[in-house]
Amino acid sequence: MTITERTLDLACAIQQIAAPTFAEQARAAFVRDQFVAAGLLDVTVDDLGNVFGRRPGAGRARPVLVTAHTDTVFPAETPLTLLRRPELIAGPGIGDNSVGVAGLLGLLWSLGDAQTEGDLWLAANVCEEGLGDLRGIRAVIDRLGETVAATLVLEGMALGRVYHGGIGVRRYRISAEAEGGHSWLNYGRPSAIHRLARVAAALTQLEVPPNPRTTYNIGVIRGGTSVNTIARSAELELDLRSEAPTALAALARHVEAVVTAHQEPVAPLRIEVIGDRPPGFIAAEHGLVQVAVRALNRRGLAATLDSGSTDANLPLSRGLPCVCIGLTTGANAHRPDEYIDTAPLAQGLPVLVDTVLQTFAWARI
Numbered sequence: 001m002t003i004t005e006r007t008l009d010l011a012c013a014i015q016q017i018a019a020p021t022f023a024e025q026a027r028a029a030f031v032r033d034q035f036v037a038a039g040l041l042d043v044t045v046d047d048l049g050n051v052f053g054r055r056p057g058a059g060r061a062r063p064v065l066v067t068a069h070t071d072t073v074f075p076a077e078t079p080l081t082l083l084r085r086p087e088l089i090a091g092p093g094i095g096d097n098s099v100g101v102a103g104l105l106g107l108l109w110s111l112g113d114a115q116t117e118g119d120l121w122l123a124a125n126v127c128e129e130g131l132g133d134l135r136g137i138r139a140v141i142d143r144l145g146e147t148v149a150a151t152l153v154l155e156g157m158a159l160g161r162v163y164h165g166g167i168g169v170r171r172y173r174i175s176a177e178a179e180g181g182h183s184w185l186n187y188g189r190p191s192a193i194h195r196l197a198r199v200a201a202a203l204t205q206l207e208v209p210p211n212p213r214t215t216y217n218i219g220v221i222r223g224g225t226s227v228n229t230i231a232r233s234a235e236l237e238l239d240l241r242s243e244a245p246t247a248l249a250a251l252a253r254h255v256e257a258v259v260t261a262h263q264e265p266v267a268p269l270r271i272e273v274i275g276d277r278p279p280g281f282i283a284a285e286h287g288l289v290q291v292a293v294r295a296l297n298r299r300g301l302a303a304t305l306d307s308g309s310t311d312a313n314l315p316l317s318r319g320l321p322c323v324c325i326g327l328t329t330g331a332n333a334h335r336p337d338e339y340i341d342t343a344p345l346a347q348g349l350p351v352l353v354d355t356v357l358q359t360f361a362w363a364r365i
């Protein structure tokens, strides 16, 4: 069996273990066992569920850290049925990020006995998705960030992309409460849903600049108990993003102003920040970005420089060298019909190995 096939098999095994954000323990335990079986040293799982392992280097170069997030956007009860064909594998979370986590092992298998100049640290971290707010990678970087020369973040389906910028994300939960009552008998009483709907309508009227690209989305809205009840409570979750910290801050101020404008003394609206991903960038000319680009080019792949919202935000926001790179191609991330293409992984793994080895070389300069 080729290393590509082994990595795909491992990705399928990882995908079969449910790992919604905040409940990654079972998957983390599986990855820990894989780290041990692969001969890594200092294999540990921290309080959050981040799995660490170290492959010792031969020289005295600074270590390089490679990470992949274990969590998925899918609730625990989601059926994890896989469709496996020679050219593709489909199933919830297979690309984001089961194949990314499997890539950590694929990297070790590909390296074989090859020596690196410094220690190679691997981390399978929790809490990249949803409301995880990057707390997994934050703990990883708190522990290792200052000691490593660079961090490489793996995302399963991003082969060909080199993320060297982290866009800023701020998330709010806005909630309304009211006395409630019967829809007929108590008609006229305030409704939490009617009130929140007015706030939501006002939010959808906000104008954002196309440049720097700035976006917003009300992704969740919930409340009420039945169609003939005046709702006692309702809430929405709002996601704001921008390439520029200043534009993000301006949008956040507008959102808070909308909420203030809809305040009533009897039953105040509540607004809380439920997510804050700091922005950060390294230049396209940065040595680490160029290492990742050249590794792709050497395999005949074009490199697309990009910014996104990934675990890379965290080290980048602290001024630490980091890029997020992919392993294969695929589509429909965050949907049950998510899939990966199998063939490109045979390029993606050597690109990863090359990127790691050249990162050590770059770090020496």
Ligand SMILES: [Zn+2]
Binding pocket: 069, 096, 097, 128, 155
């Ligand atoms: Zn992901």
